[in-house]
Amino acid sequence: MNFRHKYMFLLPGLLVLLGILIFPIGFTVRLSLSSWDSFYPGLDFIGIENYIRLFTDDLRFWEAFGRLSMLSLTTVFLQYVIGFSLALMVWKDIVFQRFFRVLFLIPMMTTPVIMTVIWRTFFHESLGPVNDFFNLFGMNPLWLSSEILAKFTVILVEVWQWTPFMFLLLLAGLLSLPKEPYLAASIDGAGPIRTFVYVTFPLMAPISIGAIIIRLIEASKIMDTVYVLTSGGPGTSTETSSFYIFIKGLREFQFGYSAALSLTYLIIMIISFTIIAKILVKLMVRGN
Amino acid sequence: MAEIELKNIAHSYNPQAADMNYALDPFNMTWVDGGRYAILGPSGCGKTTMLNIMSGIVQPSEGKLLFDGVDVTTLSTSERNIAQVFQFPVIYGTMTVKQNLAFPLVCRNYEKSVIDAKVQEVAEALSLQGLLKKSASRLTADQKQLISLGRGLVRDDVAAVLMDEPLTVIDPDLKFRLRRQLKEINQKYRSTLIYVTHDQNEAMTFAENIIVMDAGKIVQVGSPAELFDRPKTTFVGYFIGAPAMNFFDCQASGGYMLSIGSAEIMTGTDLSKVGSAPLKLGIRSEYIRIVEAKGANTFTAHVQRVEDMGNYKLVTAVFEGHVTKVKVERDIAVPVDRVELQLPAENCCVYAADILVS
Numbered sequence: 001m002n003f004r005h006k007y008m009f010l011l012p013g014l015l016v017l018l019g020i021l022i023f024p025i026g027f028t029v030r031l032s033l034s035s036w037d038s039f040y041p042g043l044d045f046i047g048i049e050n051y052i053r054l055f056t057d058d059l060r061f062w063e064a065f066g067r068l069s070m071l072s073l074t075t076v077f078l079q080y081v082i083g084f085s086l087a088l089m090v091w092k093d094i095v096f097q098r099f100f101r102v103l104f105l106i107p108m109m110t111t112p113v114i115m116t117v118i119w120r121t122f123f124h125e126s127l128g129p130v131n132d133f134f135n136l137f138g139m140n141p142l143w144l145s146s147e148i149l150a151k152f153t154v155i156l157v158e159v160w161q162w163t164p165f166m167f168l169l170l171l172a173g174l175l176s177l178p179k180e181p182y183l184a185a186s187i188d189g190a191g192p193i194r195t196f197v198y199v200t201f202p203l204m205a206p207i208s209i210g211a212i213i214i215r216l217i218e219a220s221k222i223m224d225t226v227y228v229l230t231s232g233g234p235g236t237s238t239e240t241s242s243f244y245i246f247i248k249g250l251r252e253f254q255f256g257y258s259a260a261l262s263l264t265y266l267i268i269m270i271i272s273f274t275i276i277a278k279i280l281v282k283l284m285v286r287g288n
Numbered sequence: 289m290a291e292i293e294l295k296n297i298a299h300s301y302n303p304q305a306a307d308m309n310y311a312l313d314p315f316n317m318t319w320v321d322g323g324r325y326a327i328l329g330p331s332g333c334g335k336t337t338m339l340n341i342m343s344g345i346v347q348p349s350e351g352k353l354l355f356d357g358v359d360v361t362t363l364s365t366s367e368r369n370i371a372q373v374f375q376f377p378v379i380y381g382t383m384t385v386k387q388n389l390a391f392p393l394v395c396r397n398y399e400k401s402v403i404d405a406k407v408q409e410v411a412e413a414l415s416l417q418g419l420l421k422k423s424a425s426r427l428t429a430d431q432k433q434l435i436s437l438g439r440g441l442v443r444d445d446v447a448a449v450l451m452d453e454p455l456t457v458i459d460p461d462l463k464f465r466l467r468r469q470l471k472e473i474n475q476k477y478r479s480t481l482i483y484v485t486h487d488q489n490e491a492m493t494f495a496e497n498i499i500v501m502d503a504g505k506i507v508q509v510g511s512p513a514e515l516f517d518r519p520k521t522t523f524v525g526y527f528i529g530a531p532a533m534n535f536f537d538c539q540a541s542g543g544y545m546l547s548i549g550s551a552e553i554m555t556g557t558d559l560s561k562v563g564s565a566p567l568k569l570g571i572r573s574e575y576i577r578i579v580e581a582k583g584a585n586t587f588t589a590h591v592q593r594v595e596d597m598g599n600y601k602l603v604t605a606v607f608e609g610h611v612t613k614v615k616v617e618r619d620i621a622v623p624v625d626r627v628e629l630q631l632p633a634e635n636c637c638v639y640a641a642d643i644l645v646s
Contacts, residue, residue: 183345184378186365188439189395198380198391 031259038253050260060236061244061261065268068240071151072219075158080212082159083166088200091174101171108164116228119157120144123229147237150230154238157225162218166211173207174200205284213277220269241265290356290447292319292342292480297351299337311337313504314350319448322478324471326495328485330527334504335484339450342482344368355447371440373451377432381425385416388424389438396443406442413473414438430462434469441477448480455490467494488528492516500524516572517635522642525570531602531613534576535639536569546638549608551587555636557645568639573613575635578603578620579628586630594622605629 035046054061090100107115122128123143131140143153181203185195223242226232232239232247239247245265249258298314312334319325327335340346341353344365353361360368380388389407398406411417414434419427424435433454440449451470455463471494474481485491491498492512500508500515500523508520519525525533538548540559545552546569553569579586589605589612596618603614603622612629616622638645 178376180374180376181378183343183365183372184374184436184439187343187370187372188392189366190391191395194395198382202380202382 028259028263031256032263034256034259036256046256050257051264053257054260054264060239061241063236064239064241064244065265067151067238068220068222068242071154071158071222071238071240072216075155075162076212076215076219078155078159079163079166079215080208083163083211084170084204084208086163086167087171087174088196091171104167105164107161108168110161112161113224113228115161116157116225119153119160120229123153144230145234147234150234150238154222154225154229157229158219158222161225162215166215169207169211169214170204173204173211177203202285209277209280209284212280213273216273216276217269290480291321292448293317293354293357294319294341295352295354297338297341297348297353299334299341299346299348299350303349310504312341312348315506317499317506317509319480319482322474322480324474324481324483324494324496325499326483326485326491326497327499327501328488328491328527329501330486333501335486335501336452338501339372339452339482339484342448343370343372343450369443369445369447371437371443371446371449373433373436373440373449373454375453375456377429377436377457379424379427379432379435381423383424384420385411385422385424385427385435386420388435389416389420389442392439392443410438410441413441413476414469430458430466433458433466437470437473441473441479446479448482451481451483453485454483455485463490470494488530492528500527502527518637518644519570520644522568522570522639525637525639529572531573531615533570533572533637534610534612536610536612538567538569538638539564540567544633548587548610551607553585553631553636554633555638556633557636557638559638559645562638562640562645565640567645568642569631570637570639571631571635573602573615575632576612576614577630577632578614578616578622579630582628583630585633586628588626589629591623591625591627603627 030043032050033045033047034043035049036042036044086104090097090104094100122130125131125140125142125144128143130143134141141149143149177200181199182195185199190198221242222240223246226238226240226243227246230238232243241261242265245258245261248254248261294315294317296314296316297312298310299312300308300310302309327338329335337346341348344360344363344367348361351361352359355368380391383391386407389410390403393403393406407420408417411420414437416431416434416438419431424432427435436454437449437451440446455466458466467490470481470483473479483491483494485494492515495512497509497511498515499506502523508515508524510518510520515524515528519528519533522533522535525535536548538546538553540562541547541552543560544555544558546555546559546567547553548569555569559567582588587607589607592604592606592611595602595604599618601616601618601620601622603616605612605614605627607629614629
């Protein structure tokens with residue numbers, strides 16, 4: 001075969017890759033070096049001014065980033081713990097095992113935006129059924145307009161919505177585990193706790209790391225829940241990076257600046273996930 | 289260690305079915321304390337089922353299992369005090385080698401000084417002293433398998449160490465070393481070792497006694513020499529030895545004589561009671577001799593091929609439709625066309641309905 005023919009076969013895939021991945025990234029890089037906004041549209045060149053502004057004069061972005069880190073780490077941690085517990089529960093032969101397996105998956109089958117609207121109605125401070133209940137005890141918690149409780153509500157909705165995904169991955173992992181390590185642990189005299197700590201947890205580590213990383217990537221994109229539930233409020237107390245970039249780009253139409261925000265966010269995320277994955281491998285696989 | 293007795297043990301994976309199929313047919317057997325046994329048979333013959341019944345992983349459909357006279361049939365795996373080494377090494381990857389070896393004792397709340405002494409002793413026996421502080425997950429497959437074995441040996445109360453094809457994942461050169469180590473351990477600790485394999489070489493080189501199984505039945509129990517020289521069934525003759533035993537269709541022709549086609553062969557078996565039933569004469573390729581002239585117990589065969597197997601030659605010759613394999617030393621010249629083969633009477637085994645006539 002002629003050497004050039006190889007490239008002919010590669011070309012269709014390469015063109016698709018170029019069109020959907022490389023061009024948008026390249027264009028975003030170029031856009032971030034411009035001052036394109038609603039007043040002065042066009043790809044002018046202003047060097048790294050947008051980046052200087054981001055690093056010297058935009059505390060709100062970094063606060064949003066800190067909030068995002070807290071929200072995503074907390075929600076994914078809770079999803080992992082609850083998802084793993086539920087998966088362990090229906091992994092063993094229990095009564096109504098199939099029923100519970102389906103039941104735990106229901107939140108994942110619903111449309112996130114619609115469910116968030118329903119949750120917003122539940123937590124409505126004067127009309128919602130949650131406060132109807134709390135009113136019986138003379139309490140009226142501000143689920144959506146208190147800085148702390150609004151964060152709690154966002155976490156609650158995210159955990160409810162996405163724990164089933166974690167549950168599904170971990171249950172699939174548990175069902176694929178070999179029997180021999182459990183027989184060996186039983187022969188060695190290990191009880192249920194030792195068996196979990198020394199057999200189940202280490203065997204599940206690769207699957208756990210995969211599930212955690214997938215969910216962290218998804219959680220870091222959190223947008224619809226915040227948008228529908230609190231719109232980033234009260235004030236900016238539930239505003240996350242993606243929501244802030246959305247405001248800058250699609251509400252204030254600062255395309256150039258939001259491109260710089262997006263790229264910075266992307267690079268930080270790549271570095272963060274690389275470090276997190278390494279830490280998880282060290283903690284969970286090697287047991288250090 | 290303990291004497292293990294299986295009384296009328298049988299197992300079916302579907303005991304409620306109308307036509308119950310036994311994975312393991314009813315049998316009785318006693319495993320002597322400190323013995324070294326191999327259970328040998330083709331895949332699906334029931335050898336792992338037998339091992340799992342002893343370890344408690346499988347509850348037998350029928351019969352009783354006694355450890356030193358105590359009925360343990362309904363006891364769980366952990367209550368039986370057995371150790372088991374699986375086909376693939378099972379180690380606790382987050383622990384060091386020392387922690388792995390100590391684990392069964394830690395689970396049983398032994399004192400630290402006792403644990404340390406026992407771990408040290410077993411590590412020395414298994415040549416693992418230099419690796420005690422190393423993470424178990426970073427060892428080679430054979431070292432991991434030794435740790436699996438070591439976890440069984442640290443306990444004083446182990447009735448038997450059961451091994452289910454433990455050398456499958458081990459390199460051939462290391463297999464030899466490990467088998468030798470297993471033998472040494474058996475001699476040192478007088479531990480009852482029961483070893484399941486489908487590899488006859490492993491069974492023959494490891495065990496004092498071999499249990500040959502086929503289709504859920506125990507077909508012969510004996511030493512490697514007994515299985516090789518006097519297979520009780522034609523199956524054992526085929527299964528043990530490489531190449532398999534030669535079999536010739538034949539008929540008794542009076543006294544100790546039988547006829548294979550036109551050849552009259554004297555055997556070491558009294559055939560006066562078998563009548564005219566069709567028989568088979570079995571003889572190992574190692575025992576057939578190539579002779580220069582026709583004589584007693586000989587026949588003339590056509591040489592089909594001669595293969596150089598390295599340390600011996602394998603001659604394939606045909607006599608009246610019977611393909612015969614003969615092992616000869618490398619330096620013996622084999623005629624290219626016709627060859628006189630002699631079957632020594634003392635090495636001839638006669639089978640009626642595939643069972644050895646004794």
